Amino acid sequence: MLVVKKLSKNFGRIRAVNNVNFSLKRGEIVTLLGPNGAGKTTLMRLISGYLEPSSGSVRILEHDVTTERQEALKNIGYVPENSPLYGDMTVFEYFLFIAKLRHMSDSSFQERYNEIVNNFELKSVINQRIETLSKGFRHRTAIAGALLTKPQILILDEPTEGLDPNQKHAFREFLKKYGENNLVVVSTHIMEEVEALATRVIMMNKGRIIKDSTAFDLKNFAKSQNLEDAFRQIINQ
Amino acid sequence: MLYQTYVIFAKEFGGYFRSRLAYFLLGAYAFISMFAAFYMGGFFELNNMELFSFFYFQGDIFALLVPAITMRLWAEERRSGTMEVLLTQPLSYTSVVLGKFFSAWLFCTVLLVLTMPFLFSVGSFYPLDYLNILCSYLGCWFIAGVFCAVGCCVSAFNKSPVIAYIATLILSLIISTGNFDFLISEFGFSSNIMIRTIQSLNFSKHFQDLSSGQLGLDNIIYYLSMMILPLWLNVITVEYKKS
Numbered sequence A: 001m002l003v004v005k006k007l008s009k010n011f012g013r014i015r016a017v018n019n020v021n022f023s024l025k026r027g028e029i030v031t032l033l034g035p036n037g038a039g040k041t042t043l044m045r046l047i048s049g050y051l052e053p054s055s056g057s058v059r060i061l062e063h064d065v066t067t068e069r070q071e072a073l074k075n076i077g078y079v080p081e082n083s084p085l086y087g088d089m090t091v092f093e094y095f096l097f098i099a100k101l102r103h104m105s106d107s108s109f110q111e112r113y114n115e116i117v118n119n120f121e122l123k124s125v126i127n128q129r130i131e132t133l134s135k136g137f138r139h140r141t142a143i144a145g146a147l148l149t150k151p152q153i154l155i156l157d158e159p160t161e162g163l164d165p166n167q168k169h170a171f172r173e174f175l176k177k178y179g180e181n182n183l184v185v186v187s188t189h190i191m192e193e194v195e196a197l198a199t200r201v202i203m204m205n206k207g208r209i210i211k212d213s214t215a216f217d218l219k220n221f222a223k224s225q226n227l228e229d230a231f232r233q234i235i236n237q
Numbered sequence B: 001m002l003y004q005t006y007v008i009f010a011k012e013f014g015g016y017f018r019s020r021l022a023y024f025l026l027g028a029y030a031f032i033s034m035f036a037a038f039y040m041g042g043f044f045e046l047n048n049m050e051l052f053s054f055f056y057f058q059g060d061i062f063a064l065l066v067p068a069i070t071m072r073l074w075a076e077e078r079r080s081g082t083m084e085v086l087l088t089q090p091l092s093y094t095s096v097v098l099g100k101f102f103s104a105w106l107f108c109t110v111l112l113v114l115t116m117p118f119l120f121s122v123g124s125f126y127p128l129d130y131l132n133i134l135c136s137y138l139g140c141w142f143i144a145g146v147f148c149a150v151g152c153c154v155s156a157f158n159k160s161p162v163i164a165y166i167a168t169l170i171l172s173l174i175i176s177t178g179n180f181d182f183l184i185s186e187f188g189f190s191s192n193i194m195i196r197t198i199q200s201l202n203f204s205k206h207f208q209d210l211s212s213g214q215l216g217l218d219n220i221i222y223y224l225s226m227m228i229l230p231l232w233l234n235v236i237t238v239e240y241k242k243s
Helices: A040-047 A069-073 A091-101 A106-119 A135-147 A165-178 A191-197 A215-221 A227-236 B002-018 B021-040 B058-070 B072-080 B082-086 B093-113 B116-123 B130-155 B161-177 B182-187 B192-200 B203-211 B217-242
Strands: A002-011 A014-024 A029-033 A055-060 A076-079 A153-157 A183-188 A200-205 A208-213
Touching (some): A002 A040, A014 A040, A014 A200, A014 A208, A029 A191, A040 A055, A040 A153, A040 A183, A055 A069, A076 A135, A091 A106, A091 A135, A135 A153, A165 A183, A165 A191, A191 A227, A200 A215, A200 A227, A208 A215, A208 A227, A215 A227, B002 B093, B021 B093, B072 B082, B072 B093, B072 B161, B093 B130, B093 B217, B130 B161, B130 B203, B161 B203, B182 B192, B192 B203, B203 B217
Parallel strands (some): A029 A183, A029 A200, A076 A153, A153 A183
Antiparallel strands (some): A002 A055, A200 A208
C-alpha cells in the first residue's frame, strides 16, 4: 500500500532522512518513534508529497508521489504538526473547502460531514471561526478535515498534542477502528500512545531507521517491561 | 484543473472580504484616486473628455495598493503553516497559483468598477469620449494584472507579508517607470526593428497607447506576457521550495 525505497532527503549538508526503506500494508497502525530531530516529520512530509526526495521514492497504491503526485495524494489524509488551519474560515467553510478541492459530490459531502461532525463532536463550533477555537477543537477540526474523504492512508504528525485525557482516549479508540481497514501512520514521542495504538513501531534516529518491529518485540529486544526504558536503551546503543 | 483553480480563487477572494483589509483598500483606493485626480492632476484645469487627470496616476496608485492585495497570498500560507495542508491536496501547483492570481486581479477589478459612479457623474457635466475611457480602463486593468502577477510571485519567496509588500512595491515601480530608450543611444542602434523592439519594452508606452484609444494586439500580448512570466516563476518557486 505504501512503499518507501532508498529514501533520502538533504537540506544543504544535513541529511535529514538517510536511505530509508519500508513497506506498509492495509490494517496496520504504524508509529514513527524517535527523539527530536530524528527525521520523523521530514519523512512524513516526504510521504505526503510536501517535500521532494533528494533520492529514492515513495509509492502510494502503485503511484509515485513525485511523478504521479495528484493520483497518489488522492489516497492520503495528512495532518501536519500543530494542525495548521485557515483561521479566517469557519469550521464548516473549512470542510467545504477541503471537500471541493477533493472533488466530493454534494451528497457524499453531506453524508461524511454529518458523520465526522458527530464523531469529533464539532456541532457546537461548526459556524465558529477557526481562529477563535480552543487548541483541542482546532486539532479535532484538522483531523476531521483529513478524514473527510475517508482516505485509505492517514498520516498524523503528533496527533494527540493539545487533547485532554478523555479526548486522547476517544481519539485513540477511533484510530484503532479506522486502522482496521486502512493504513494509519502516526508520528509521536509519547510511549503511552505507542503502547495503546501501534501494531508496528518504526524507530528512527539521525535520519535512519534503527528498529522496525512490534511494541512487544521492542520491549523484548531491550529486555525491558517499560517501553520508555526500551526506547532510551535502543537510542543510546 | 479549472475547477481546482476556481476553488482556490473563491477561497482567496472570499478571504479578502473576511478581513478588514478589503474594506480599507477600497476606501484607500477611492480616496487616493480622487485626491490624485482633483488636486495633483488639476482636474478642473484640464480638458476632461478622456479623464486624463484620473488615469494619469492610476499606474502609481496600483503600484502602491496591489502589493497590499498580494502580500499575504503565499507569505501568510507559509507563515501559518497552511501551505503544508494546501500543497498536500491532490491539485496542481499551476491551479493554486492561478487561483490566487485571479482572486487578486478580480479584487483590482472591483476597485476599478467602483470608480464608475465618478465616471458617470463627470459624464453628466462634460461630453466624454467613452471609447477612449474604456481603453484607459482596460490599460489600468492590465497594469493591475501585471502587478498582481509580480506580487504573487514575490509573496511566494518569503514568509513575511511586510517584506513581500516592500519588494512588490519596488518591483512595480521599477516596471512602471522603466524606460529602455537609453539603450538605443548607448549602443547606437539605428535599425528600425531594433529601435521599435526596444521601445516596445517600455511599460508606460503601452499604457499611453491604450489611453489614446489604440487597442492593439501588441499591447494585449505585451501585458499578457508580463503576467505570464511572473506566474510561471511563481509555479517554479513553489516547486523549488519542495526540493
